[in-house]
Amino acid sequence: MEENLSQETLCVHAGGELAGDAQSVVTPVFPASSYKYRQTTENTYPRYFNTINQKVIIEKLCALEGGQDGLIFSSGMAAISTTLFSLLQPGDHVVFCKGLYGGTYHLISSEFEKRGIRYSFAPDNTSEAFLQVITSQTKVIYIETPSNPLLEVLDIQAISLLAKKHQIVTVIDNTFASPINQNPISFGFDIVIHSGTKYLGGHSDLCFGAVVTSAALTKQIYEGAINYGGSLNALDCYLIERSLKTLAIRMEKHNENALMLANFLQGLPEVQRVYFPGLRSHPGHEIAKSQMRGFGGMLSFELATNDLKQVDIFLDSLQFIQPAMSLGGVESLICSPATTSHVKLSPQEREEAGIKDGLLRLSVGIENAQDLIKDLKKAFINLSTSVHV
Ligand SMILES: Cc1ncc(COP(=O)(O)O)c(C=O)c1O
Known part of the structure; x- marks a missing residue:
């Protein structure tokens, strides 16, 4: 895709060129769960996150968020849990913002301790408050802005500068804003997550999640993703592509x-x-x-x-x-x-x-x-x- 295209044009066209030789203006649906391997170098399989219908959406979201690569998941929580568990080891520490989405709060409060992962909440949503709770073991800072349900706004750039200084990976749940309103990667954040169930799907009839980030971090999250298995089927991918156009x-x-x-x-x-x-x-x-x-x-x-x-x-x-x-x-x-x-x-x-x-x-x-x-x-x-x- 050409550079500097508008968001409206990217919504309609980005990723479309992956449709192949069919000459149709929409991506054909490839429901196959089995792919011939003799003529290709890549082993295609839905749980390997590499079917055409999955790739088209990722390409579109990367264009919209300004990321290099990413993965599409079967829910927002699959995207969040796979990302966190792929980045973190026992003994690591995470700093979360206050006022997290309830499902994310439940994930960390019920799953982190048994995996030996420690976490703190920033006492308020300023970057100074994040600095107060960072330790030498902090590997990830995770935020949401605007937050749910009180629409608090966090300074994305200030938090990313702080994290870079301490070599901490930054993750943001960008669900409330959508990529049309806010592109955290352009303010220095490393990983953007969406519950696509919300604005990306937009018609209250799809459940999915997305991660957009660099090629290197995608590779790291992918290693976990193929084990955790939260991939998405071709028909839902087709509907998502259709939704993203508008x-x-x-x-x-x-x-x-x-x-x-x-x-x-x-x-x-x-x-x-x-x-x-x-x-x-x-x-x-x-x-x-x-x-x-x-x-x-x-x-x-x-x-x-x-x-x-x-x-x-x-x-x-x-x-x-x-x-x-x-x-x-x-x-x-x-x-x-x-x-x-x-x-x-x-x-x-x-x-x-x-x-x-x-x-x-x-x-x-x-x-x-x-x-x-x-x-x-x-x-x-x-x-x-x-x-x-
Ligand atoms: C901000 C936010 N993040 C993540 C999620 C989880 O997404 P899903 O329900 O698609 O797993 C939600 C769901 O309500 C949400 O509101």
Whole structure:
């Protein structure tokens, strides 16, 4: 591919040339799990992560993230666990940011100790805080920005400079931003991970993960990947390739709609606080502006009430914005972290994590923004009338 092509063009064309001689403008699906070996030097096999349908997606994601190589996995968690376990040995230490995605937190809290891997959380999300907990055994720094569900923004470049000084590999979960809004490799990060189940797939019907990095680190992660076996089938790969072609235009609409909804919500008496990095009032706004092209489609807001019954009334009053888990699809989804992702924490732990009962996380879809605002307005009216009866 030519250099300096726009993200929109890369979404459509990157990787396409691997389709071969078929002369079709879309990649044919190769469902084979067995490949002839006499005429080739490479042994092709789905669990070796080297079928054409797998390679096409990786090529597209490398073009979008600015990486040299990578791997496509059967879930975001397969990408995360394979990456971490391929990089780490017993005795190694990892520093994680605060406010990690719950599944990643569960992975490290249940699997690291028995493998002799130690870890710390940075006390806050500044690079100085990361420096405080680095030890001579620290091999990996792992972050998420913007974070889930409070949309905290971490300074990618500052953390990568710190890590380079101490020869630590940096890993970022870039799921919330997507490659259209944020390219951590260009700020010095080594490894970018996505739960493709979210924006990359974008239609709430696929589950996959991706790693994009250098050729050398891909080789290292690959050694683990063929053993752990979290590869993906050709039909899902085909659907992912199809989804990625519209990623740039979908993200543009997610970005635009979320900014409109955040501005609408921030002016309301029924809303205590809005968390969205695109708002000037957001503490990470300046850093977000310096490292993101768009602020993404995720926002959270606190209702003025922390009464869970009132929260349910609000959720049940919505027509298009559906109370559902997951995020990043074309349809708007909303969830209450206190009763879903963070339900297993005690009220005190939730309070310490900044998760109030009235907090709602909204994955803003690509519907018409005014229709979404109307939907929210109706729910706010229902909420205020329910308070007065
Ligand atoms: C930020 C983030 N990272 C990773 C994951 C895990 O991805 P998957 O569910 O595809 O395994 C999720 C899932 O919700 C997520 O939100």
